Amino acid sequence: MTAALEEHQKGSIEKRLYGVMAQLAGSAATMAWDSGHQRRAQDYYRVALRSAHAAGDTHLGANVLAGMARQMLYVNQPQDALELVRLAQEGVRTTAGPRLRAMLHTREAWAYAAMGRHAALQRATRQAEETLTSAATEEEPYWIGYFDGAELAGVTSGRLLDLARTDPHQHAPTAAAAIRTALDQRGPEASRSHALDWIGLAECSFLLGDVAGTAETTRHAVSAAALTQSGRVRQQLAQLYPYTVGRDIPGLLREARDHIRDLLAT
Numbered sequence: 001m002t003a004a005l006e007e008h009q010k011g012s013i014e015k016r017l018y019g020v021m022a023q024l025a026g027s028a029a030t031m032a033w034d035s036g037h038q039r040r041a042q043d044y045y046r047v048a049l050r051s052a053h054a055a056g057d058t059h060l061g062a063n064v065l066a067g068m069a070r071q072m073l074y075v076n077q078p079q080d081a082l083e084l085v086r087l088a089q090e091g092v093r094t095t096a097g098p099r100l101r102a103m104l105h106t107r108e109a110w111a112y113a114a115m116g117r118h119a120a121l122q123r124a125t126r127q128a129e130e131t132l133t134s135a136a137t138e139e140e141p142y143w144i145g146y147f148d149g150a151e152l153a154g155v156t157s158g159r160l161l162d163l164a165r166t167d168p169h170q171h172a173p174t175a176a177a178a179i180r181t182a183l184d185q186r187g188p189e190a191s192r193s194h195a196l197d198w199i200g201l202a203e204c205s206f207l208l209g210d211v212a213g214t215a216e217t218t219r220h221a222v223s224a225a226a227l228t229q230s231g232r233v234r235q236q237l238a239q240l241y242p243y244t245v246g247r248d249i250p251g252l253l254r255e256a257r258d259h260i261r262d263l264l265a266t
Helices: 004-006 011-034 038-055 058-074 078-092 098-114 118-132 149-164 168-186 193-209 211-225 230-242 253-266
Strands: none
Touching: 011 038, 011 058, 011 118, 038 058, 038 098, 058 149, 098 118, 098 168, 118 149, 149 168, 149 193, 168 253, 193 211, 193 230, 193 253, 211 230, 211 253, 230 253
């Protein structure tokens, strides 16, 4: 792609090439941070952002900024994430379609959750839900087509799970319900998200003290995690492991714990 851009191209073709460059660099950035290479991911995101600007594609630029915000959230820098999301929202405020706007609202909600701003989290989540209701009526770029009701349920459940870790009684049941909605709608073909959903559901079972359900959900989580090489999935599975340690752990859960240990060792 770089070689093609170094040649003399017609203006319209050059813009399309830069658009493809932005998408490739954004994908590489996601792969990098998912594998734990945070600095490399930042380098790719910068390439993606410059390329989107050169392509004159503000929507793609907003998507890149959303990706950068997600990385900041994973490395526990929610204020930086919120600033990136707000920059993205400002750039496409009057032009973005409902899927893109809804996705940006969920990144905003994620930042609020990480900052402990519960009212703002709920407001941003409602805005995402309301915005997405008109998604079927507008044509949008293919790269945002993944953001549907299932994806919204998945990301919302993640934020509810964050809250459930400090207040299981109030938030774990709603988090579990949202995760089940995501599982019902997107299926195992979304391998990374599918595995994260099952891991989250297993954690909800532990938080709720559902002894019977923990063995089943943990077994599903391990099976789903084995089908993807995602570093993020491995990290979440490692955070689930301490729940399986203890003297009064049922036999089926001990078996699931052994499977987690074996999977993390590979």
